[in-house]
Amino acid sequence: MAAPNSxxxxxxxxxxxxxxxxxxxxxxxxxxxxxxDEALQFYQHYHSDAVEKVYLKHKVxxxxxxxxxxxxxxxxxGEIITGGTSGAKSVIESVTSTTKIRYNALTDFSKAxxxxxxxTGGTSGAxGTIKASGITIGDIENGYITIPExxxxxxxxxxxxxxxxxxxxxxxKYQMHLNDIYSLGFLGSLSEYVMTQQWLSxxxxxxxxxxxxxxxxxxxxxxxxxxDWNKEVDRDDYLIIECNxxxxxxxYTEVYNDYFLKRYxxxxxxxxxxxxxxxxxxxxxxxxxxxxxxxxxxxxxxxILKLEEECRLNWEQPVDFYTG
Numbered sequence: 001m002a003a004p005n006s007x008x009x010x011x012x013x014x015x016x017x018x019x020x021x022x023x024x025x026x027x028x029x030x031x032x033x034x035x036x037d038e039a040l041q042f043y044q045h046y047h048s049d050a051v052e053k054v055y056l057k058h059k060v061x062x063x064x065x066x067x068x069x070x071x072x073x074x075x076x077x078g079e080i081i082t083g084g085t086s087g088a089k090s091v092i093e094s095v096t097s098t099t100k101i102r103y104n105a106l107t108d109f110s111k112a113x114x115x116x117x118x119x120t121g122g123t124s125g126a127x128g129t130i131k132a133s134g135i136t137i138g139d140i141e142n143g144y145i146t147i148p149e150x151x152x153x154x155x156x157x158x159x160x161x162x163x164x165x166x167x168x169x170x171x172x173k174y175q176m177h178l179n180d181i182y183s184l185g186f187l188g189s190l191s192e193y194v195m196t197q198q199w200l201s202x203x204x205x206x207x208x209x210x211x212x213x214x215x216x217x218x219x220x221x222x223x224x225x226x227x228d229w230n231k232e233v234d235r236d237d238y239l240i241i242e243c244n245x246x247x248x249x250x251x252y253t254e255v256y257n258d259y260f261l262k263r264y265x266x267x268x269x270x271x272x273x274x275x276x277x278x279x280x281x282x283x284x285x286x287x288x289x290x291x292x293x294x295x296x297x298x299x300x301x302x303x304i305l306k307l308e309e310e311c312r313l314n315w316e317q318p319v320d321f322y323t324g
Contacts, residue, residue, distance in 0.1 A: 073126030271300035
């Protein structure tokens with residue numbers, strides 16, 4: 001038979017491994033599908049072959065307000081706007097048209113703009129009424145970015161803030177680099193250059209540390225970064241996210257032919273079969289045949305425990321620790 005390349009062919013493979021069609025497998029189709037999904041979930045969570053390290057880019061967005069009609073007057077970039085009903089306040093980051101303005105964050109997070117608010121410019125005196133579905137909350141106001149569903153772990157985010165470096169000839173690092181390169185060309189020591197680089201890295205870490213606390217919630221698909229978003233990033237800045245992403249089996253169908261996955265899915269279906277037969281434990285059929293669902297259940301359970309231990313010991317990725 002051909003190698004499994006879909007859920008359907010993986011299901012057929014597992015049932016044949018259990019004896020089908022020679023033996024009737026007393027498991028409902030929905031139960032089989034549930035066990036295949038369970039096997040995939042375990043495989044993707046613990047097996048290193050199920051994930052890949054990738055670098056994803058994300059363009060930072062800010063919030064946008066759209067009015068029901070052209071504003072009465074012209075809003076000005078940098079002026080404070082106030083919501084007439086909500087009392088929300090913010091600073092205009094850009095005016096994109098007569099019906100749209102952008103802002104980065106609220107001055108008071110307890111008060112947010114609402115549909116129907118009459119927004120007034122503090123300097124220009126321009127006004128506009130927010131239309132239904134006319135508020136788009138951006139990353140800067142949210143304080144988090146949305147992560148694709150297949151991402152399993154977030155390892156790092158960079159660059160949030162550039163390290164201290166400069167091409168200014170009066171900059172200390174510029175001078176140290178210049179002197180180091182000069183020394184290397186005239187019988188200088190490479191070890192001295194390496195030590196200098198280590199010293200500069202230490203200065204960066206102590207004086208200008210850009211490390212931020214990251215909080216990734218997989219079930220919300222949100223990555224929170226503890227920083228002052230309004231000051232440290234701007235609209236259209238890019239953040240690079242280092243993460244582990246699940247290899248999508250629908251795009252890369254060879255996943256269904258993984259040796260561990262086939263064995264584990266088969267064991268789960270076998271346990272389900274034993275669970276179904278436990279109801280008839282000890283029942284004697286015509287001809288003296290006795291149901292023994294308990295033995296089938298116990299054998300499958302033992303196989304599952306061994307496979308899970310094998311996966312955790314041999315193929316699970318090391319736990320990542322944040323240091324700082």
